[in-house]
Structure formats: structure tokens, C-alpha cells
Amino acid sequence: MNVTVLAFLVLYYVVVLGIGFWAMRRGAGGGLEGYLLGGRDVGPLVTALTLQSTSMSGYMFLGAGSLAYTTGYWSLWFAAGDIGGGVLNLSIIGRRMRKLSQIMGSLTAIEYLEARYPSPATRLIAASVSVFVLAFYVLAQFIAGGKGMELVTGLPYAWALLIALAIIITYTFLGGYLAVAYTDFFQSIVMLVGVVWILAAALSHVGGFTAANLALAEIDPTLLSIWGRDLAFQGQWGLVAGAVLVFSAGYMGWPHVVTRHMAMKRPETARLAGAYATLWNLLFVSAPYIVGLLAILILPNLDDPELAIFQVAEALLPAAVTGIVMAAIMAAIMSTADSLLLQTGSIASRDLYERFINPKASEQQMVWVSRLLVLAIGAIGYVVALQEPPAVAFVVIFATSILGSAFAPAFFCAVWWRKANTPGAIASMVSGTVVSITWELAGLAEPTTLAPVTVGLFVSSIAIVVVSLVTQSSSPVPAHVLRAMEETTRLGPIPREMMAKSDSALRPEAEEIASLLEDSDQ
């Protein structure tokens, strides 16, 4: 156990907890909107960085490094899409989703889908898919946290995993979107400093970028190819498309990420946030892959390629700096894990429990449902991660492929296509989920050379268009939805009469008036 590294890690946790408490107090008193969306008062820089740090999980430090270590430059196809994921998301759906969600009075991404595609089935399907896939996704963060903690503390994996899990869950219970957003902001800076530091140290160790490439070519020239080591992926454009799409277009379907749009201060916040996201991604995204490649030269006989970045840091950096890099790695894991758990908990409590099981649930009961689910995910995650932990890269790519395939067309059409109706959205979500899971589990990617996300996105996009057109006369888009969509095309504030019906602060008043009017009608 390295005491200096551990001291830096503890210091990092203290700072994160401090920011969390500060943000929690700042956000207190804002009701459910304050808790789930930070009172829709988050500026462009925090929006951009919470968006990016949430999507850049432990995968970036374990999965990305491992992919580069084993496949060479082919892995950079994932980075190619990932760099533009933030700006693509914000530019295409950011502003409109922010406005539409406020008009509809939606506080979670799933609630928003039901408001746009009105039917209990929309919510039931979307919430069930989300809870299942996000819980699976968070498993990767537990495994990554356990491995990192094992390396830092020198404790056996089982104990290290338990400590990592306890920290992540306690930290998530701290509560609230604002706490998550501000800690994410801090963590994104730590992640950037950590990865740039280790990249600089690794490049300096191998004599620079060109020298490293020449040395890699001497080991195996195919490492430098865009088709992977031993040209294993030569001509497989379907897999390349999947690698580019999963973290760019697919990103528009991740419920825990698109919630960030709904929390923006103003719809136009999306504009500057997009620019900040690109800037951050340019500095961050490719670096873990390059360090993974350099690890082939620095540590050629690694037993576990997932630990490539951890071990390069240990081998090259002084203990204090290794502590910062370890903090960066834990930051990547925790900033994603807390958002995933918060999102899974709120979907389970609000979109499933309150909506379908106990409509009269008090806020306290909902918080307990959310916390019990988080604990259950933690317990199941611990057992799975202990028995036979799957590769972090596999879990993350599989989970994000399902989310992208299931939800990206529904979120996109929600703001851009007036004819997208409820049956179309349901068909899209179901087909995207089923096709991407089947494709992966049946092992169809290899023989067809098509990635699950490529096929899943294609099928779910076709489904929403065809089914919406076919059912247009039997299930037209309701007039109030069309009016709300019309409003999102306009720049400027939401008219007061629309706000009165949607703003959650004014909702009780609006509902009281509506029920009085209804009574007087009768």
C-alpha cells in the first residue's frame, strides 16, 4: 500500500464530499425540481462538464486503455465519434428538449418521453429498459472501482471492491442533481489534469509521439493500422460505423445524459455548452487510448490490459502525482456511477413505483424506494463483480449500444418530427432494445460484421418512421403536444399561459383551477 497515493485519494474524497454538501445546501428548498434538475439553473460550463464527465466513465481509464493495448490504433474509431458526442447532442436536441421538457413539466427523461408520447405504456417500457440497462452499466463502474482500489490499497479484490462500492453508494445518497452536477464539474477537471499528466509522462518516457509509433511498428506494424492488430477488422465498415456511432449519435439516447439538457439554465445555454464540450473532449478523449498504445512499449507483458493506465502511472510518476492520477480515475468512475444510480433510483421510484404501484406515495416513500433499489443494485453488482467480472469495455459498449438503439430515435423525433406518435415511439424503443440485445447475445456481430448499435439504431429509426406514418390516423399526435412542439421552434421565453400549466411550482395551482372548471362544467 502506498501511503502517499492513498493520502491523495483520501484528500480527493474529502474535497468531493465538501463540494457535494455545499451544492446540496445550495439546492435545498427547491422542491422536487430543485432535487432532480437543480432548479433548471445550471450554466453552460457546468452543463458541458457534467455531461462529459458523466459519459466518460471508468471505461475511459480501463476499457479504452485495454482496447488500445490489445487492438492498436483501431480503438481510435471509438474516440473519433466520442469527441463530437457532446456538441452533437447539445446542438441537435439540447435547446428544444430543454424547452419542451419545461412546457410539459417533466422532471425525468422518462417522464418527458411519456409527456411527448402520451401513454402509460411509453413510460412502463422506457422505465423498465432504463432501469435494467443502467443497472448493468453501473456494474462496469463497480468493477473498475474495485480494480483501482485493489491497486492503490494492496487489499484483496473482494475487500477493495466492497470499499469502492461503499464509497460510491454513500456518495450517491448525498443526494440531488445539483450536488452531482457540481461534483462532476470538479471531477472533470481532475480527470483532465490526470490524463494529460500521464500522457505527457508516457510520451516523454518513450521519446515522443513519432518515436513511439516507429517503435510500435517494429513490434507489429499492424498496430498502426486503422483495421486493428493483425488486420482483424479489415474492411469491416459495419463495425467501424458502430464504434463511431455508439458514443456520438447513440449518446442522444442515454437517459442519464439527456437529463442534463432539461437542467440547463436557459435553452440557449446549449450553444456555449456545446463549444465547451468539444474543447474538453479534444483535450481528454484520445489521451487514454494513446496511453494504452504507449503501454505496449512501457509494459509489454501485462497480465491484465485493463490495468494498463493504472500501471503506467505507477511505473512512471512520483507517488504524489500517481495519487492525482488515481483520483482522476476514481473521478471518472464516480462521476458516472453517481449519475447512473441517481437516474436509476429516480426512474424506479417516480416512473415505476409512484406511477404504477403507489400513486399516492409520499416523497419520503419515493426516496426510500430509490435508496433500496440503489442498495439492491449494489448487492447484486458486488456478487457479479466478485464471481466473474466481465470486461469493463464489453459492459459499457453493450449497455450504451442498447440505450442508444432504444432511445436515440425517440428523443430525436420528440423535438424534430411532428408526426412521431406514441405507437411509433413504442415500436422504436422495443425494436431497438430487442435487436441490439439479440445481436450481441447471438454473436451476430462477427459473421455479419455489423455492430449491435449500427443495426439497433437502423431498425429503431425505421420503426418510428414506418409505424408513426401507418398509425397516423388512428393515433394522431395530440393538439397540446403539437402546440408545445411549435413553441420549441421559437426562440425566446415560454409564454406565461403555457408555463402556468407546466411549471411544477405552479402546477398545484393550475390543477386546482382546472378541477374547479371541470366541476363547474358538470
Next chain:
Amino acid sequence: MFGLPWSTTLLVFGFPLIWILYTVGFLIVTRDWGREEEESSTRAERERSESRSESRGGGAPRHKEESSTRAERERSESRSESRGGGAPRDKEKPR
């Protein structure tokens, strides 16, 4: 370049360049978002304060009447949609 084949150089440096151009294009195309929103907010604020001062003067302001009539009409439309099956969300789920 950098000891890499040209195709890999394009992958490593070409895609980031494309995203930089996309971001710059997005900023240029949307340069009016901030200004128009500010103008609209100022206009809305001015209208609100005018309506407040008119209210203090006695007669109910005309645009307020219009907006309540519109809101009333929308509510009754929502109710009829609701009876027709396409229930608006905030009616479906009382809080």
C-alpha cells in the same frame, strides 16, 4: 506523418478537425440564440411591468384578458382531448 500510415493520421487528426468545424459552424448558425432570447425576455419583462402598472390604474389590461381567454380555451381543448382518449399528461397524473 508522425510515423503513422496516412489513413491512421486521418483517423487521429481528421475526425477532431471535423468536430472543430462542426462546433464552429454550430456557433455561427446559432449566434442569434442568445441575443433573441435576451430581447424576448426584456420585452416580456416590459410587458409584465406595463400590465402591472395598468392594473394599478384600475382597468384590467387588454393583453392579460386575451391571454386568460387563450389559456381558458386551451384548458377546455385539453379537457375535450382528454375525453376523446388523448389525455394530456398533467391531467393523467394528479400530484
